[in-house]
Amino acid sequence: MLPLFILIPLTGVVLLNLPFAGALRKRAFALVVLLSAMQAAVVVVHPAGFWAETSLMDRFLALDLKAGQLSLVMLLSIGIALFAAAMVGHCTFRDDRQRSHFVSVLLISLIGMNGAVLVADLFSLYVFLEVTSVASFVLIAFNRDLRGLEGAFKYIVLSAVATVLMVSAVALLMMMAGGTGFGQVKAALEAGQGATLARLATGAFVCGLFIKGGLVPFHGWVLGAYSAAPAPASVLLAGIATKVTGVYGLVRLVVTVFPASETINQVLMLVGAVSIVVGALAALGQRDVKRLLAYSSISQVGYIVLGLGCGTPLGIAGAIFHLFNHSVFKSLLFVNAAALEGQLGTTEMDRMGGLGQKMPVTGVTSVIGVLSTAGVPPLSGFWSKLVIIVALWQAYHHAYAVIAVLFSLVTLAYLLVLQRKVFFGKTSDSLAGVREAPREVVAAALVLAGLTLGIGLLFPLLVHTFLLPMSGVF
Amino acid sequence: MTTDFVLLMAMVLAVMVTVMTARLLWSAIGLALASAVLAALMFRLNSPVAAVFELSVCAGLIPAIFISAIGLTSRLNPEALAKRWRHKLLKYGAMPVIVILVVWALWQLQVPLTFVAPPPAVEQDVRNVLWNQRHIDLLGQMSILAAGAFGVVVLIKGAKRE
Amino acid sequence: MSSEMTRLFSMFGVGVCLVLIVGFYCVLTTRNLIRVLIGMEVLTKAVTLLIIASGYAAGQIALAQAMAITLIIIEVVVIVVAICIILCVYRHNKSIDTALLKQIKG
Numbered sequence: 077m078l079p080l081f082i083l084i085p086l087t088g089v090v091l092l093n094l095p096f097a098g099a100l101r102k103r104a105f106a107l108v109v110l111l112s113a114m115q116a117a118v119v120v121v122h123p124a125g126f127w128a129e130t131s132l133m134d135r136f137l138a139l140d141l142k143a144g145q146l147s148l149v150m151l152l153s154i155g156i157a158l159f160a161a162a163m164v165g166h167c168t169f170r171d172d173r174q175r176s177h178f179v180s181v182l183l184i185s186l187i188g189m190n191g192a193v194l195v196a197d198l199f200s201l202y203v204f205l206e207v208t209s210v211a212s213f214v215l216i217a218f219n220r221d222l223r224g225l226e227g228a229f230k231y232i233v234l235s236a237v238a239t240v241l242m243v244s245a246v247a248l249l250m251m252m253a254g255g256t257g258f259g260q261v262k263a264a265l266e267a268g269q270g271a272t273l274a275r276l277a278t279g280a281f282v283c284g285l286f287i288k289g290g291l292v293p294f295h296g297w298v299l300g301a302y303s304a305a306p307a308p309a310s311v312l313l314a315g316i317a318t319k320v321t322g323v324y325g326l327v328r329l330v331v332t333v334f335p336a337s338e339t340i341n342q343v344l345m346l347v348g349a350v351s352i353v354v355g356a357l358a359a360l361g362q363r364d365v366k367r368l369l370a371y372s373s374i375s376q377v378g379y380i381v382l383g384l385g386c387g388t389p390l391g392i393a394g395a396i397f398h399l400f401n402h403s404v405f406k407s408l409l410f411v412n413a414a415a416l417e418g419q420l421g422t423t424e425m426d427r428m429g430g431l432g433q434k435m436p437v438t439g440v441t442s443v444i445g446v447l448s449t450a451g452v453p454p455l456s457g458f459w460s461k462l463v464i465i466v467a468l469w470q471a472y473h474h475a476y477a478v479i480a481v482l483f484s485l486v487t488l489a490y491l492l493v494l495q496r497k498v499f500f501g502k503t504s505d506s507l508a509g510v511r512e513a514p515r516e517v518v519a520a521a522l523v524l525a526g527l528t529l530g531i532g533l534l535f536p537l538l539v540h541t542f543l544l545p546m547s548g549v550f
Numbered sequence: 551m552t553t554d555f556v557l558l559m560a561m562v563l564a565v566m567v568t569v570m571t572a573r574l575l576w577s578a579i580g581l582a583l584a585s586a587v588l589a590a591l592m593f594r595l596n597s598p599v600a601a602v603f604e605l606s607v608c609a610g611l612i613p614a615i616f617i618s619a620i621g622l623t624s625r626l627n628p629e630a631l632a633k634r635w636r637h638k639l640l641k642y643g644a645m646p647v648i649v650i651l652v653v654w655a656l657w658q659l660q661v662p663l664t665f666v667a668p669p670p671a672v673e674q675d676v677r678n679v680l681w682n683q684r685h686i687d688l689l690g691q692m693s694i695l696a697a698g699a700f701g702v703v704v705l706i707k708g709a710k711r712e
Numbered sequence: 713m714s715s716e717m718t719r720l721f722s723m724f725g726v727g728v729c730l731v732l733i734v735g736f737y738c739v740l741t742t743r744n745l746i747r748v749l750i751g752m753e754v755l756t757k758a759v760t761l762l763i764i765a766s767g768y769a770a771g772q773i774a775l776a777q778a779m780a781i782t783l784i785i786i787e788v789v790v791i792v793v794a795i796c797i798i799l800c801v802y803r804h805n806k807s808i809d810t811a812l813l814k815q816i817k818g
Contacts, residue, residue, distance in 0.1 A: 082689055089696060139686050177704050184697045187689075195686055199779055203690035206786050210694055213793050214701040220709055222804045225797050232794050233739065236752040240732070243759045243783060247776075251766040255775065554720070558727040561761075565731050565754050569738040577750050588757055592780075595768040600777040600784075604760065607784050612753065612791055619795045620746060623802045645737055649730055656726050687782050698789035705796035709803060 078127055078141040081151065081190040084111065085183040092176050092183075101172055104179035108162035111186075116155030119148050140257075141194040146331065149396060150193040150324055153403040156527070157315030158186060160407045163520035164414045165308030167513075178218060178308070185211035185312065189320045198246050198281075199256040201328070202239075205288060205321045209235045212317055215309035216301050227300030234287055234297045241284035248277035258332050266335045278334060282326065282343070289322015291381060292351040295374050302370035303423075307414035310366060314373050315407030319399055323380055327396060330384055344385025349479050351378025356486040360493075365413045365423040368494055369406070372449065375487065376402050382480060383464035388471050394463030401448070401456045401531065408445040408524035412438050415513035415521070416498065425494065430503035434510045437518045439499040441525040446495050448528045450488035455532035554594055561587040562649075570645065574624060578616040585609035717769050724765035731758035745798045749791060756787045 088111065091097060092104060100107070127143040143151070161182065169175045188208030195201050209231070217228035250256050252274060253264035265274055283294075290298040298318070302310055326344070334340060355375025362368035380402065383395030415438045416431070417423050432439040448457035461484060468477040503510075512518065531538065561584055568580030585608035592601035735758060738751030760780050767776020 086689070086693065139689070141686070174708075177700060177708075181697060181700050181704070184693050184700070187693045191686070191690060191693075197686070199782075200684070200686045200690065203687055203694075203782060203786070206790075207690055207693045207697065210697045210701070210786075210789055210793060213790075213797075214697060214704055217701075217797055217800070218704060220705065220800050222801070225801050225804070229745070229794065229797050229801070232790065232797070233748060233752065236755065236790065237739075239786075240755045240759050243779075244728075244762055246779070247759070247763045247766040250763075250772060250775065250779075251770040254770060254772060256779075555723060558723065561757075562727060562730045562734070565734045565757070568750060568754065569734050574744070574746055577747065581750060581753055584754070584757055588761060591761065592764050595764050596773050597764050597767070597777045597780070600764060600780040603781050603784055607788055608753075608757070612788065615791065615795055616746065616750070619798060622799060623746070645734065648733060648737070652729060652733055653726060656729060684778055684782075687778065691782055691785050694786055694789050698792050701789075701793040702796055705793075705800055709800055 078143055078194055079139045081115070081194060082139075082187055085186045085190070089180050089183045089187075092180050098172075101176040104175045105162050105166035108179055108182055108186075109159060109166070111183075112155045112158035112162060114155075115190075116152055116159065119151045119155065140196055140200075142196045143194055146324075146327065146396060147193045149400055150320065151190065153400050154186070154189050154193070154316050154320065156524070157312060157403050157407045158182070160315060160411050160520045160524055161308045161312035163516045164311050164411055166516045167418060168307050168414070178215070181211050181214045181218075182308075182312070185215065185317060189316065192320055193324055196259075197257045198249065198261060198333070201325065202242050202246060205242075205325065206235075206239065208317055208321050209288070212301070212309075212313060215312070216305040218309065219306050221304070223300070223304035224306070227297070227304035231297040231301045234294065238284040238287035241280045241287070245277040245279075245281035245284065248273055249281075252277075258328075262333050262335070265333070275339075278329075278340070281329070282340070285322050285325040285329070286347060287322075288318070289326065289377055289381075290318050290374055291322070291347050291377060292354045292374065295351070295354075298374055299367060299370050302373065303364060303366040307410075307417055311407055311410040311414060314369065314410050316403050318373070318377070319380075319403055323377055323399060326381065327384060327392070327399070331392065336387065341385045341387045344381050345473065345476055346385075348378045348380070348382030348385055349476055351375060352382065352479065352483045353378075356483045356490070359490045360486070362490075363425055365416060365425055365494065365498065366410075368425075368490065369409050369413060372409075372487065372491070373402075373406055375483070376406065376449065379461065379464060379480065382476060383467060386464070386467045386471050386473065388467050390463060391467035391471065394460055394467050398457075398460035398464060401460045401528070404524055404527050404531075405445045405448040405455075405457055408441060408521060408528065409449065411517060411521045411524065412442045412445065415517045418517070419510050419513055420507070425497045427506075428498045429507070430499070430501040431507065431510065432499035433503055434507065435499075435512045438513055438521060441521040442495060442499060444525040444528055446491040448532070450491055451484045452488070453532070454535075456528050456535070457532075459532060459535045554591070557587055557591050557594065561591065566645065566649075574620045575617065578613045578620060581616065582609045582613040585612075721765060721769040724761065728758050728762045728765070731755075731761070745801065749794050749798070752794075753787070753791065756783070760784065 088107060092100060127148070165178060165182070169178055185208050188204050188211055191204035192201055192208060195204060213228045213232055216231065217224050246256055249261050249264070253260045287294040302314055305313060330340070352375050355371045355378060359368050359371035359375065362371060380395045380398050383391045383398060386392070413423060415435065416428065419435065420428065444455065448455035451458045451461040461480070465477050465480050468480065564580055564584040564587055568577050568584060571577055571580065585604060589601045589605040589609065592604060731754060735751050735754035738754060739748055742748055742751065760783055763776050763780050763783065767773045
């Protein structure tokens with residue numbers, strides 16, 4: 077059954093580009109919305125055991141895919157973020173041919189992301205990360221404006237460096253392990269052979285993943301890519317693509333492949349903390365909504381990596397929970413940015429003000445997104461940050477815990493500034509004709525805000541079904 | 551061993567020429583040359599299928615793409631070319647020095663390769679591995695080729711229509 | 713690994729490192745977008761050589777060839793997309809000088 081996650085989008089791409097599929101092309105975005113909603117629903121309804129059963133399909137296709145709890149959570153996040161991106165994209169593109177091309181590339185990025193979270197092999201993981209990245213290059217440069225082209229090119233160069241690091245690491249690990257499957261590599265690393273080479277290889281792979289995930293000091297491409305991409309592409313990139321390509325790789329390696337190592341944990345915590353600090357401080361001075369949100373993303377991904385580096389099961393569970401929450405509330409904030417961009421034609425905060433009256437739904441959902449990002453109870457972001465901070469404190473990493481709490485306050489500060497500048501206050505005359513964003517965008521924002529609110533309020537109930545199983549076997 | 555050594559030196563030289571030369575066209579040709587040497591190295595290392603692939607794609611297709619792109623975007627400027635020689639010498643003068651230093655450093659380093667590799671698989675046909683064992687990579691390749699095709703369509707054909 | 717294989721792999725390892733350095737040097741010190749791509753190509757050459765050499769040293773030559781072929785295909789696609797982007801940039805700017813690309817400050 078698992079190959080369907082890859083084969084269905086692939087058939088979608090083929091179908092969309094058949095010569096006689098004009099009617100299908102008109103409803104291209106509806107197709108993606110349906111697909112992503114189905115993916116999210118299917119993952120929620122069927123537990124892990126269902127996916128482990130072999131079915132008729134496995135007799136024909138020997139695809140080595142595995143889906144544990146971690147993969148299912150990722151599939152859910154992918155479904156939700158893609159849903160939001162597709163709803164926004166529906167309102168962004170008018171030309172039919174453009175729509176079908178955008179949707180085709182969107183589906184290819186879905187293939188890449190689904191594949192990356194389902195494979196059990198290091199090299200295949202790399203291949204699907206590249207698929208997602210190449211699809212992202214095309215999405216960022218889609219409108220052929222100069223800023224988009226520059227953002228895409230920077231991403232290409234840094235992605236090539238990440239490629240070099242990751243593939244060299246896989247080559248060295250293959251030499252030691254005799255293969256590239258997760259199990260084989262884990263066995264070889266645990267047997268502790270060839271210590272210098274092993275450390276070199278794991279270090280290189282981890283650095284490659286840092287680049288893909290946009291962590292400091294490899295975050296040079298994030299700003300250009302997030303802010304210059306067309307609106308639905310920004311939602312997709314910020315919401316999930318960076319998480320899958322970079323952060324999921326790190327989580328999967330720490331959990332499944334690498335033996336418990338103090339060095340790796342220290343490096344992860346350091347990089348995480350530095351990302352939190354740099355992202356938050358840089359966001360304070362930004363004047364453009366999308367750039368501010370881009371730096372905020374860097375900061376939040378730092379939290380995830382910080383929790384991951386903690387090493388304890390609680391820390392890792394908190395990291396995964398924050399990964400999921402981040403994909404929800406960051407997508408929400410970018411959907412709102414897309415609404416602003418669509419209605420105003422600009423994303424500079426100085427030109428906005430008092431839009432809360434003109435765009436009420438956008439304003440309210442933005443407040444929910446802001447509070448969740450900053451970690452204010454009772455929203456979902458609060459719980460995941462709390463788990464990470466508690467895990468850090470329990471593991472005697474007091475300094476890191478203090479940094480995490482402190483910069484939560486900084487996050488609240490710059491996001492409230494964003495909220496005040498854009499939505500509160502009096503509407504200036506130049507903005508008199510602004511109306512609320514189209515239905516689909518508003519609907520997406522409401523769904524995401526509802527999820528943030530719901531998960532936050534129902535957290536005590538969800539602890540047993542959602543959080544604790546994740547800290548067990550993946 | 552010595553053939554390998556000579557081929558490796560040839561590749562490093564080809565790559566250095568590629569990077570240091572002032573004219574883009576010679577860079578592309580240098581790249582093709584480096585790919586040819588790499589293909590020869592692959593033949594020496596018992597990898598005929600990969601070598602043929604490398605030769606046809608990286609020593610043929612990619613330099614062709616580069617040369618057509620260079621032809622489309624460069625503007626020949628004689629005075630600038632003359633100025634560039636001295637400029638290039640200064641910029642790239644450091645590189646051979648760095649290379650020699652690194653070779654010396656690596657020779658001193660002697661990274662220990664003291665592990666016992668597992669015994670090799672008995673049947674070693676590439677086609678078998680690629681088609682029967684790594685289906686998932688094939689799907690990845692198909693997807694990435696599709697993504698590239700859409701990239702070209704969106705970026706080039708779309709611009710033409712404007 | 714036998715000592716002869718170790719020596720062979722060490723030699724290839726040094727070669728790969730040299731090519732990597734040259735490639736990084738190219739990417740870091742050029743002002744021309746196409747040169748940046750050529751540098752990326754050089755880096756990919758080095759990595760392909762490393763894959764094949766490791767496969768040979770470990771006896772896994774079939775797996776290494778499969779990996780190398782996949783990597784070559786990925787590399788071609790990335791180069792093609794990057795060239796298309798450069799052509800679009802050229803259409804905007806009539807030049808491919810990277811100094812003009814500093815509009816997006818990181």
